[in-house]
Amino acid sequence: xxxxxxxxxxxxxxxxxxxxxxxxxxxxxxxxxxxxxxxxxxxxxxxxxxxxxxxxxxxxxxxxxxxxxxxxxxxxxxxxxxxxxxxxxxxxxxxxxxxxxxxxxxxxxxxxxxxxxxxxxxxxxxxxxxxxxxxxxxxxxxxxxxxxxxxxxxxxxxxxxxxxxxxxxxxxxxxxxxxxxxxxxxxxxxxxxxxxxxxxxxxxxxxxxxxxxxxxxxxxxxxxxxxxxxxxxxxxxxxxxxxxxxxxxxxxxxxxxxxxxxxxxxxxxxxxxxxxxxxxxxxxxxxxxxxxxxxxxxxxxxxxxxxxxxxxxxxxxxxxxxxxxxxxxxxxxxxxxxxxxxxxxxxxxxxxxxxxxxxxxxxxxxxxxxxxxxxxxxxxxxxxxxxxxxxxxxxxxxxxxxxxxxxxxxxxxx
Numbered sequence: 001x002x003x004x005x006x007x008x009x010x011x012x013x014x015x016x017x018x019x020x021x022x023x024x025x026x027x028x029x030x031x032x033x034x035x036x037x038x039x040x041x042x043x044x045x046x047x048x049x050x051x052x053x054x055x056x057x058x059x060x061x062x063x064x065x066x067x068x069x070x071x072x073x074x075x076x077x078x079x080x081x082x083x084x085x086x087x088x089x090x091x092x093x094x095x096x097x098x099x100x101x102x103x104x105x106x107x108x109x110x111x112x113x114x115x116x117x118x119x120x121x122x123x124x125x126x127x128x129x130x131x132x133x134x135x136x137x138x139x140x141x142x143x144x145x146x147x148x149x150x151x152x153x154x155x156x157x158x159x160x161x162x163x164x165x166x167x168x169x170x171x172x173x174x175x176x177x178x179x180x181x182x183x184x185x186x187x188x189x190x191x192x193x194x195x196x197x198x199x200x201x202x203x204x205x206x207x208x209x210x211x212x213x214x215x216x217x218x219x220x221x222x223x224x225x226x227x228x229x230x231x232x233x234x235x236x237x238x239x240x241x242x243x244x245x246x247x248x249x250x251x252x253x254x255x256x257x258x259x260x261x262x263x264x265x266x267x268x269x270x271x272x273x274x275x276x277x278x279x280x281x282x283x284x285x286x287x288x289x290x291x292x293x294x295x296x297x298x299x300x301x302x303x304x305x306x307x308x309x310x311x312x313x314x315x316x317x318x319x320x321x322x323x324x325x326x327x328x329x330x331x332x333x334x335x336x337x338x339x340x341x342x343x344x345x346x347x348x349x350x351x352x353x354x355x356x357x358x359x360x361x362x363x364x365x366x367x368x369x370x371x372x373x374x375x376x377x378x379x380x381x382x383x384x385x386x387x388x389x390x391x392x393x394x395x396x397x398x399x400x401x402x403x404x405x406x407x408x409x410x411x412x413x414x
Contacts, residue, residue, distance in 0.1 A: 014189030062106030088137020
């Protein structure tokens with residue numbers, strides 16, 4: 001059976017080289033009993049290829065059973081595939097044959113095979129390797145001669161890395177791989193498929209078929225189509241029913257296309273700045289903030305040291321607390337003690353402006369970058385400001401009074 005007759009028989013539209021290659025592989029593998037793994041995005045039409053393989057091979061007179069592995073609950077999947085004996089579990093009122101027993105001599109299509117539980121994957125691997133399986137609740141080995149075709153829209157090697165899929169089962173299924181291309185890789189086929197859907201819906205709803213302007217065809221081809229053929233069919237049906245004007249232009253078509261990626265242009269990848277990792281960038285930002293805060297405190301100290309206005313100092317301090325969310329301990333001018341500031345003896349920039357003797361007893365304290373320390377300081381500051389009234393302090397901090405009470409106990413704040 002040649003390529004064109006296969007397309008006509010199974011309703012496949014398009015002349016993309018990638019599509020033709022996938023169909024050709026399916027035709028070539030059909031006369032054998034090799035296991036086939038079909039991969040591709042959701043909505044690309046993977047379900048057609050198992051039918052091509054079954055109908056083009058020696059098993060075409062046997063049973064063909066398609067199983068959606070993702071639609072069967074985990075607790076019953078083994079029973080569905082391999083059958084069960086009476087009384088083997090709650091609700092098993094009678095014995096039942098599984099798909100592998102019913103399809104003996106035929107083909108089983110396992111769609112969404114990546115959704116199979118690991119325990120079921122072990123059973124499936126045994127069937128593929130030996131042709132034998134056990135019913136649920138039975139110790140009797142049953143032989144079967146079934147051709148298995150599997151499909152997945154999930155990248156199975158990634159699932160293997162995540163421990164969700166067995167590597168040995170992957171290699172056993174992937175004897176003959178078939179990749180179904182996404183719609184965006186079949187640009188010249190998009191308009192052909194669109195016209196086929198248009199004709200179908202015109203007959204179904206008894207209305208004139210849609211026609212596209214050249215600009216609309218360009219929009220159609222350049223759209224990314226994340227849902228592939230299924231999405232194209234859905235949008236076609238919407239437009240066929242809603243639009244009274246059957247000549248569709250580009251602006252009207254764009255109204256039906258979802259916002260976001262409207263073309264197949266590559267997404268810009270934002271590289272890490274200067275090759276830093278996220279953790280390194282975070283540390284860099286924190287240390288830069290610390291440096292800026294230290295310099296700011298030196299500037300503020302310089303300004304206040306030159307001013308004898310006590311009210312001005314208090315206003316500046318209040319502004320700093322408001323802007324930075326924490327109390328900056330500012331030394332009083334012309335005193336013999338200060339804290340949290342490096343001695344002018346160690347800082348040439350301050351030696352010209354300040355009296356060195358006034359800061360002989362200054363204490364150098366490294367500023368903590370711990371979030372817990374900052375939170376503890378903020379809570380203490382709020383409680384001092386509101387004279388221990390937790391309700392007012394919690395409103396100031398923007399947290400509930402219960403949370404504040406828990407934090408007070410956690411940090412042992414008196």
